[in-house]
Amino acid sequence: MSETARGPGRPRKSEGAATRDLLLDAALDLFARQGFAATTVRQIAAVVGVRDSAIYGHFAGKQAIHDALLTEAGPASFEHLRVDVDALVEAGPRDGVPELAGRAVDAWSAPRARRFVDVLLRDGGGLAVLASAIEAARDRLQEPFARWQDDGRVRADVPPRQLVWELFAPLQVPRLLHLHAGATDEDLAAARRLVDDHVRFFLRVTLTDGSNR
Structure with a gap:
């Protein structure tokens, strides 16, 4: 997608990939520190500095983040x-x-x-x-x-x-x-x-x- 075709407020693909990695790392730290059950989507979003809704552009929810980490590991x-x-x-x-x-x-x-x-x-x-x-x-x-x-x-x-x-x-x-x-x-x-x-x-x-x- 060209710079002119990119919709207003829509992140570049590289920015989206970077946000996804940040969400994975934030979730990983929280899961390790306080456990999967005690971690919320809101906490993950807060660590990255995005709104809760921004997570759903990358993952269906907390379990999907865990599954993505398991796929890697x-x-x-x-x-x-x-x-x-x-x-x-x-x-x-x-x-x-x-x-x-x-x-x-x-x-x-x-x-x-x-x-x-x-x-x-x-x-x-x-x-x-x-x-x-x-x-x-x-x-x-x-x-x-x-x-x-x-x-x-x-x-x-x-x-x-x-x-x-x-x-x-x-x-x-x-x-x-x-x-x-x-x-x-x-x-x-x-x-x-x-x-x-x-x-x-x-x-x-x-x-x-x-x-x-």
Whole structure:
């Protein structure tokens, strides 16, 4: 939209994106400090310095803000991780699985994702929320495993969806232990080591002789 076409009082797209980020950060701070239930839309708007109604130009409500944060901080889909499925399959599981896990940990190491872990832990039920998000991601993430099975690279006696679970569910342990808002460089390094150890174990028990092709 050109400057002349932009309606009076309507923010530029860049301004809208900036406001959305400010709302997410404000909500994240409030959720972490006082809990989701105790936080109101009015409080979020007050932190950003906008009217309550301005929030609804970006989100349907408080739950939608929480859901947007979970989308950023959850197990992640190929869309969120910007993974090319065909390229991942071509790389093979020996390289593709560490790449997939590494991208997920990169996303979880981002400041906003680490702060959201504190929200999950504060409100309780954080593990249940993460487990639910992993379950929802299994359909989206199973494709490369199914194709690797078809190629004889990954053991075929375990359903692809279960392989996704076995890869990602244990990764939540280093995440909850080390990838929180107050994480130090030592925490980040420790998380990487635990993830690397798990990925090596996962590959050892899932690869077949055909994985070298």
